Amino acid sequence: MLQERPLPTFSPAAVQLSREEGLALYEDMVLGRIFEDKCAEMYYRGKMFGFVHLYNGQEAVASGVIRGALRPGVDYVCSTYRDHVHALSAGVPAREVMAELFGKATGCSKGRGGSMHMFSAKHRLLGGYAFVAEGIPVAAGAAFQTKYRREVLGDTTADEVTACFFGDGACNNGQFFETLNMAALWKLPILFVVENNKWAIGMAHERATSDPHIYKKASVFNMVGVEVDGMDVLAVREVAQTAVARARAGEGPTLIEALTYRFRGHSLADPDELRSKEEKEFWLSRDPIKRLGSYLLEQDLATNQDLKTIDQKIKQVVEDAVTFAEQSPEPDPRELRRYIFAED
Amino acid sequence: MAETVFFNALRAAIDEEMARDATVFVLGEDVGHYGGSYKVTKNLYQKYGELRVLDTPIAENSFTGMAIGAAMTGLRPIIEGMNMGFLLLAFNQIANNAGMLRYTSGGNFQIPLVIRGPGGVGRQLGAEHSQRLEAYFQAVPGLKIVACSTPYNAKGLLKSAIRDNNPVLFFEHVLLYNLKEDLPEEEYLLPLDKAELVQTGKDVTILTYSRMRHHVLQALPELRQRGIQPEIIDLISLRPLDWDTISASVRKTHRVMIVEECMKTGGIGAEVTAGIMERLFDELDAPVVRLSSQDIPTPYNGTLERLTVVQPEQIVSTVADLVAKKI
Numbered sequence: 235m236l237q238e239r240p241l242p243t244f245s246p247a248a249v250q251l252s253r254e255e256g257l258a259l260y261e262d263m264v265l266g267r268i269f270e271d272k273c274a275e276m277y278y279r280g281k282m283f284g285f286v287h288l289y290n291g292q293e294a295v296a297s298g299v300i301r302g303a304l305r306p307g308v309d310y311v312c313s314t315y316r317d318h319v320h321a322l323s324a325g326v327p328a329r330e331v332m333a334e335l336f337g338k339a340t341g342c343s344k345g346r347g348g349s350m351h352m353f354s355a356k357h358r359l360l361g362g363y364a365f366v367a368e369g370i371p372v373a374a375g376a377a378f379q380t381k382y383r384r385e386v387l388g389d390t391t392a393d394e395v396t397a398c399f400f401g402d403g404a405c406n407n408g409q410f411f412e413t414l415n416m417a418a419l420w421k422l423p424i425l426f427v428v429e430n431n432k433w434a435i436g437m438a439h440e441r442a443t444s445d446p447h448i449y450k451k452a453s454v455f456n457m458v459g460v461e462v463d464g465m466d467v468l469a470v471r472e473v474a475q476t477a478v479a480r481a482r483a484g485e486g487p488t489l490i491e492a493l494t495y496r497f498r499g500h501s502l503a504d505p506d507e508l509r510s511k512e513e514k515e516f517w518l519s520r521d522p523i524k525r526l527g528s529y530l531l532e533q534d535l536a537t538n539q540d541l542k543t544i545d546q547k548i549k550q551v552v553e554d555a556v557t558f559a560e561q562s563p564e565p566d567p568r569e570l571r572r573y574i575f576a577e578d
Numbered sequence: 579m580a581e582t583v584f585f586n587a588l589r590a591a592i593d594e595e596m597a598r599d600a601t602v603f604v605l606g607e608d609v610g611h612y613g614g615s616y617k618v619t620k621n622l623y624q625k626y627g628e629l630r631v632l633d634t635p636i637a638e639n640s641f642t643g644m645a646i647g648a649a650m651t652g653l654r655p656i657i658e659g660m661n662m663g664f665l666l667l668a669f670n671q672i673a674n675n676a677g678m679l680r681y682t683s684g685g686n687f688q689i690p691l692v693i694r695g696p697g698g699v700g701r702q703l704g705a706e707h708s709q710r711l712e713a714y715f716q717a718v719p720g721l722k723i724v725a726c727s728t729p730y731n732a733k734g735l736l737k738s739a740i741r742d743n744n745p746v747l748f749f750e751h752v753l754l755y756n757l758k759e760d761l762p763e764e765e766y767l768l769p770l771d772k773a774e775l776v777q778t779g780k781d782v783t784i785l786t787y788s789r790m791r792h793h794v795l796q797a798l799p800e801l802r803q804r805g806i807q808p809e810i811i812d813l814i815s816l817r818p819l820d821w822d823t824i825s826a827s828v829r830k831t832h833r834v835m836i837v838e839e840c841m842k843t844g845g846i847g848a849e850v851t852a853g854i855m856e857r858l859f860d861e862l863d864a865p866v867v868r869l870s871s872q873d874i875p876t877p878y879n880g881t882l883e884r885l886t887v888v889q890p891e892q893i894v895s896t897v898a899d900l901v902a903k904k905i
């Protein structure tokens with residue numbers, strides 16, 4: 235029998251959501267989904283290479299935090315190798331993300347980074363980090379910078395919050411503990427968002443950690459820790475908004491454990507044979523996009539036609555991104571050594 | 579500044595740069611209240627406050643990562659490695675993120691970061707505190723590596739390192755902190771990518787850096803007595819190497835000896851030797867000779883430790899052999 239950890243309950247009755255906000259969240263999640271489906275297609279068609287980790291199923295986390303609680307382009311976002319959708323939610327155009335996957339000069343990292351290394355200074359996307367947990371302290375550094383600008387440089391406009399995303403597996407690495415300690419100690423304006431999708435490649439979460447309730451690990455650092463249904467974008471948005479308010483008020487970081495699931499294998503190279511059919515079905519039935527769609531219809535915030543229009547629009551956006559990526563130039567071989575040093 | 583002790587020359591460099599640019603800050607273990615394990619940041623926290631002289635927990639990889647994030651978003655951190663050996667725990671952040679991230683990001687971010695601190699073989703500190711890490715780091719793309727050796731160059735180089743927009747690994751040496759030298763009153767900066775011609779000569783080029791510069795200088799009187807005039811070059815920049823200065827000297831003397839404190843295998847000298855073979859083979863009248871420390875963990879025992887590191891007598895006899903065409 236499948237034993238799932240009980241998901242925290244969230245009452246949508248209390249949610250304040252305008253039609254525009256609801257549709258924006260829906261659109262952002264649909265973009266994440268369709269973009270990733272297209273990546274799989276392009277990967278199998280030999281258009282992109284390397285390890286490609288898709289985000290299907292986890293969309294409510296990126297959209298709920300970045301679109302629901304942050305100011306994209308102002309607040310900082312830090313991701314892992316599963317970073318395409320965080321980049322999209324942060325506002326990096328689909329064209330630039332797709333072109334990066336194609337290794338083109340027009341990619342957000344100029345074709346130097348690839349799937350696991352999406353960067354965009356303009357969109358305050360600190361990256362795509364391919365080593366598990368190494369982005370966590372880097373994100374804390376961006377948060378430290380905000381505090382420093384405010385307190386040392388006297389810049390009263392310095393109010394950015396940093397959202398740092400990582401997986402359940404990363405929470406067993408020293409950098410997680412070391413950085414939580416420092417962030418709580420110095421009350422850094424940061425959200426540590428764990429996307430607990432139950433698996434670290436083939437390592438089941440409960441086989442890797444002494445207490446599977448990750449959010450509880452915050453308490454030893456005197457930090458607020460909350461768990462949230464990561465398949466419910468409105469629930470994620472709610473806890474993220476509270477955490478952002480706390481960070482802006484100078485009250486320090488929050489550890490958010492979003493219980494979620496990836497609908498595909500670890501990467502496109504993973505045959506995904508370890509996870510049971512039963513488990514996959516349980517989580518597939520909780521698809522966050524369908525859930526928000528139904529909610530918007532039930533609450534009369536959108537019509538079926540509205541949702542269809544969004545789906546159509548996003549398909550166009552993703553098709554356009556592919557065309558752009560295909561037609562974009564390769565990086566100039568004469569620039570092989572460019573970007574090593576700051577002067578280049 | 580009159581006569582200045584090495585660690586105070588470093589302190590002055592940091593102090594001046596912090597006063598000049600409010601985005602410069604120091605972080606590391608015991609840099610604040612305690613003043614740094616070699617007193618390089620003594621009393622700076624009183625002057626600049628606890629955020630600008632930030633005492634960190636003992637979490638090298640993570641505070642290095644934090645400094646990188648701060649550098650990416652506009653600050654200019656100086657990390658003090660309490661002992662450079664502890665940076666082994668930060669190897670990932672230094673290599674992946676300090677070194678490579680600018681490239682991987684396609685130029686989206688720059689990382690103006692200095693990582694400085696005491697390195698090298700001290701006096702009977704045992705293997706872990708007597709590391710020779712410059713060689714481990716030299717293959718990381720995107721890093722600049724500098725080794726200072728006198729109060730004068732320490733100050734001028736550190737100031738330049740702080741102003742550089744790239745990550746700079748800045749090696750000091752535990753046994754040089756008490757050297758004294760008269761420093762100019764007025765501000766000066768030294769280029770990070772230039773070797774220093776310590777002594778002009780004609781018979782042989784000696785390439786060295788950090789503490790070994792002083793061992794070479796100790797050997798100099800005896801060499802002169804024997805009628806040998808070596809040209810002594812302190813590499814200063816271990817990456818990138820200053821090939822202009824090295825080449826000019828090799829073209830003049832046609833003989834090269836490298837004196838280094840790092841281990842022979844995969845050392846700085848190995849890289850220099852390979853570079854000379856590639857660029858200057860026709861100029862050589864003899865094979866390049868390397869005097870390196872032994873390929874062993876630094877032993878605790880004083881005699882064994884002395885045998886591990888290149889000594890002035892060894893420099894004298896090897897140079898004599900090289901010049902006498904015995905090599």
Ligand SMILES: Cc1ncc(C[n+]2csc(CCOP(=O)(O)OP(=O)(O)O)c2C)c(N)n1
Nearest residue numbers: 316364365366401402403404431433434435
């Ligand atoms: C330091 C490091 N060790 C190992 C790996 C190989 N690896 C890549 S992803 C992964 C699992 C991480 O799982 P989790 O943190 O839960 O994130 P998820 O993939 O589920 O999003 C591992 C072990 C790595 N990338 N970095």
Ligand SMILES: [Mg+2]
Nearest residue numbers: 401402433434
């Ligand atoms: Mg996982």
